[in-house]
Amino acid sequence: MNAIQRTIFATIIGVALAPFTFGCGESADAPAPPKPAERAPAPPPAKPPAPPAPAKGPDTASDQNAAVEADAKAGNADYQVFCASCHGETGEGDGPVAQALDPKPARHSDGAYMNRLTDDYLFKVIKFGGASVGKSAMMAPLGGSLSDQQIRNVIAFIRTLADPPYQP
Numbered sequence: 001m002n003a004i005q006r007t008i009f010a011t012i013i014g015v016a017l018a019p020f021t022f023g024c025g026e027s028a029d030a031p032a033p034p035k036p037a038e039r040a041p042a043p044p045p046a047k048p049p050a051p052p053a054p055a056k057g058p059d060t061a062s063d064q065n066a067a068v069e070a071d072a073k074a075g076n077a078d079y080q081v082f083c084a085s086c087h088g089e090t091g092e093g094d095g096p097v098a099q100a101l102d103p104k105p106a107r108h109s110d111g112a113y114m115n116r117l118t119d120d121y122l123f124k125v126i127k128f129g130g131a132s133v134g135k136s137a138m139m140a141p142l143g144g145s146l147s148d149q150q151i152r153n154v155i156a157f158i159r160t161l162a163d164p165p166y167q168p
């Protein structure tokens with residue numbers, strides 16, 4: 001009888017404690033929700049460029065290869081919207097706004113310079129701006145306009161511009 005009672009008690013205690021376990025988990029995550037709410041305003045403008053995404057559908061034949069190619073392609077699209085005005089359509093640093101800037105926008109086609117920069121560093125510069133790495137604040141933080149995935153796509157595209165070619 002004792003053994004059965006213990007089993008019953010153990011079950012009851014287990015069930016009784018479960019809500020607390022989940023409760024703690026939820027309260028720990030609680031601080032997170034506000035962030036999505038704050039970011040909410042940003043995504044809407046980002047959605048218009050999203051339409052190209054459906055185009056990925058047909059490419060899903062070979063998942064991995066398509067994904068790798070799509071990244072640089074998607075990055076190209078965002079690059080033309082968010083970077084080309086300063087850095088130029090092909091990363092020559094000759095966008096229409098470049099003339100007014102000092103220092104000049106980096107030449108992303110300059111492999112000798114760009115290939116030395118790591119993906120992590122580029123990610124930081126693009127997301128948090130030039131000032132975050134001691135560079136000109138004219139290199140604006142674009143984390144409000146581009147998602148982390150979009151930034152990675154843009155980096156993948158930048159890598160295709162380098163001459164001499166970038167070798168991971």
Ligand code: HEC
Nearest residue numbers: 082083086101103104105106125126130135136138139142
């Ligand atoms: C308003 C103009 C402007 C726009 C838009 C802009 N940049 Fe820049 N960017 C600059 C300037 C100016 C520099 C040079 C900063 C310096 O040398 O201090 C720079 C530098 C850089 C660098 C080199 C950092 C280094 O360490 O030399 C990278 C990488 C870069 N930009 C990426 C981007 C990407 C990617 C985008 C688009 C998502 C973008 N930039 C949009 C102006 C701009």
